[in-house]
Amino acid sequence: MLRIRRLPIDTYPENTAFILRHGNGYSAEHFRALRKIRVTGEGCEILATLALVDDGQIIGDGEIGLGEQAFRRLGLPEGTTVEIAQARQPSSLEFVRRKIDGDSLGDAEIAAVIRDIANHLYSPMEIAAFLVACSGFMSTQETLALTRAMVEVGNHLSWESPLVVDKHCIGGIPGNRTSMIVVPIVAAHGLICPKTSSRAITSPCGTADVMEVLAQVDLTVAQMKSIVAKENAVLAWGGRVNLSPADDVLISVERPLRLDKFEQMVASIISKKVAAGSTHLVIDIPVGPTAKVRTQSDAVRLRKLFEYVARHMGLETKIVFTDGSQPVGRGVGPVLEARDVMAVLRNEPDAPEDLRDHAVALAGHVLDFDPALEGGRGYARALELLASGQALAAMERLIDAQGRNPATPTLGKLQHEVKASATGTVKSIDCERIARIARHAGAPIDQGAGIDLMHKTGAQVRKGDTLYRIYANSEAGLGFACECACESTGYEIE
């Protein structure tokens, strides 16, 4: 029996437990082989990675130190006595091994894996094994089972409306911040659109990061409900709402490994939308040589998978293929993208046309779900709501309702211009490269960091013209970004 002591050590995302190597009555060497222990007390239980301490100042005899994550997840007060034992591997790992061996898994097997993952019983290594095994082959039925299992372990939102619309982009295109234009258009029309978005994990910017430049996004379910009741919509960060805790864990491994398989993408997106209470969903699939989806046949395969899973989950979908051949808009990074979005909503003459056109087309598809707009009249209505300023007014109300940011962050103090090395036509812009440079500059944590593109494909440039400007607030960030741009600018000129 050991007494809990809370150690102010943050080992995100893992649970860590600290015990003295010697003299605690347990043979610490015993545990070292597997490194993972089970901590149990008063009916609560967690698995934790074990760290052995050789200094009684850090952790005393008869104590077990729990890092921040472990302490919070176990949920027992300091001083509670707990027992530790060598962790047995979760029994669902047997299914992961079968998947590695090439088997298809049944619904109950996938549900067991997802339950254990949501309960933090899997280590990152075990999660990676599951994800990579699924990457090898996953049947449509397995994808559906994965989606259903992810919905089952999370929270569910419900809205008092038979028509709850949403719009989702699979990502991968820098600057493609259409949600922040689509949502106010749809809200202005009067449809219910409670949108939750993610923050960037490996991209330079998520919609939540951009919205946060203007307003609070870390909202409780109660706050979301009251905002939607008043404004028809909300643009909140999805992390707080715990819609798909299993997916949050999976993503923490998928992103660093840059796993982007269609099956996992479909399960992730559809599960979150179902849990969020959406009934009708427009999905934007950008297709382009440096996008997530690179060929028309891949796009069709992904569409079919989305349609199959969504249909079986009772979600009506409309899949839209869009131009993913280059970044959308001009800015890449929270402050820069917020600037572009507001320029479109304000109908400024130099607002980025591609962002506006793209957003209006998607808003049109969402509005088409409204029976009152039968016959494909959504597009015209979207255009009207934007041009008339009603969308802007809806956005301003939304910002006020969520909590307007009193001091909007500004653009990075440091900048560097990347110049054309030759005269000619911009033939292509590499989305991955642009994202990486913006990320190196510090986006999204440094909100003012990012890239402002001066030229898009088709433009004529002369040698020495500025292709884009990199912004950052730290010398290190600017240095990393310039180094990355030096390696390759991402622009092809011919």
Place this chain on the structure above:
Amino acid sequence: MLRIRRLPIDTYPENTAFILRHGNGYSAEHFRALRKIRVTGEGCEILATLALVDDGQIIGDGEIGLGEQAFRRLGLPEGTTVEIAQARQPSSLEFVRRKIDGDSLGDAEIAAVIRDIANHLYSPMEIAAFLVACSGFMSTQETLALTRAMVEVGNHLSWESPLVVDKHCIGGIPGNRTSMIVVPIVAAHGLICPKTSSRAITSPCGTADVMEVLAQVDLTVAQMKSIVAKENAVLAWGGRVNLSPADDVLISVERPLRLDKFEQMVASIISKKVAAGSTHLVIDIPVGPTAKVRTQSDAVRLRKLFEYVARHMGLETKIVFTDGSQPVGRGVGPVLEARDVMAVLRNEPDAPEDLRDHAVALAGHVLDFDPALEGGRGYARALELLASGQALAAMERLIDAQGRNPATPTLGKLQHEVKASATGTVKSIDCERIARIARHAGAPIDQGAGIDLMHKTGAQVRKGDTLYRIYANSEAGLGFACECACESTGYEIE
């Protein structure tokens, strides 16, 4: 710039670095997204997982705490100033991603991955991704490249003899401790046989664990060389010699995931034998329903892979298929297996016959490598060396040369007998189950823990007869083992 402080915290196998969350000049939140940092100073560099500390008592302002592993691997003294930066992922991860996508990798690509793994640049999650991706498909050429890459990053031993023999079993059969009989027979004959063995990771016992019951096994290369010069052979723990550091890292992920793919097994075994300076190798592949290799066709596939890789690495091999239908000998666990081995070497009348026959057959194959024994006379010679006591004498000299254990550990104080639940014939014994029970009892860390089998397949038993006895030194261990035996004894009686 931060000053190194050594923190007495063991986070095996990972490097961990601890910094104050606030007030150190670095934005700790910045690093949290990826959790992995690069620590550099005086030309040295490590990657480490970052833990954020909120208590100045544990780590001070301007300091970076390095756990045991990180401190040792960086190799700089306390107080040295170092810089930290967000770790970039090793560039070879691009090849891992290609492998996940189903590509075959070239020799240079595999070499780059293995180099980065040996340098501890991969996290367990990234290693799992590589291993599982390779599990899906790996060409013969890739397996050879993997083997070669693993040899290249490790130490190499060399021996002044054109004929350096070895014998290796792929494992999976409890009690199958033939090496400790084969090596003294071969040494008594006069062949050079510098054997390095592993400790158990997930099995109840490795050869190094059993040999350690009798003698020191943690030997330096210099010690090994001087023992071999005198005794022709050695039975050392391979971990100290660093023959295949990449494989040691891979195994730390393979074992907990129980990945046991042929390709990885072949690369692991052949790379270690080549690095150890062997020229001729007998490989024992037990085949049985609960062994690692379960069908004859799998056995043939594995043999061909061993032969292909060994031939290209310049190693002569003889592959032997053996009976892997049940445990070999009677004891399972370090003390019990040492007892069986010595009983065979001492020609005791009740020594386990299957262990003896098995060992003599393998020793015969090894002796066949001696040109002086042409025409398959190795078997008769092995039998003669065992029966005459020359093998025992060689073993006693080997034990003395390595350092005889002055107080050999004894059998566990606690015991429990598992009884037959019916009268009939023992039809089968499940190797996996027996291994698991012995492991739960505490083997190999508790050297006296394990299982003593009273009956093998084919035996007639009556209801209530003891099938086997479980030994342990801790109540917890005995409890776990009994619980596991209760679930299923591993014996099938009909």
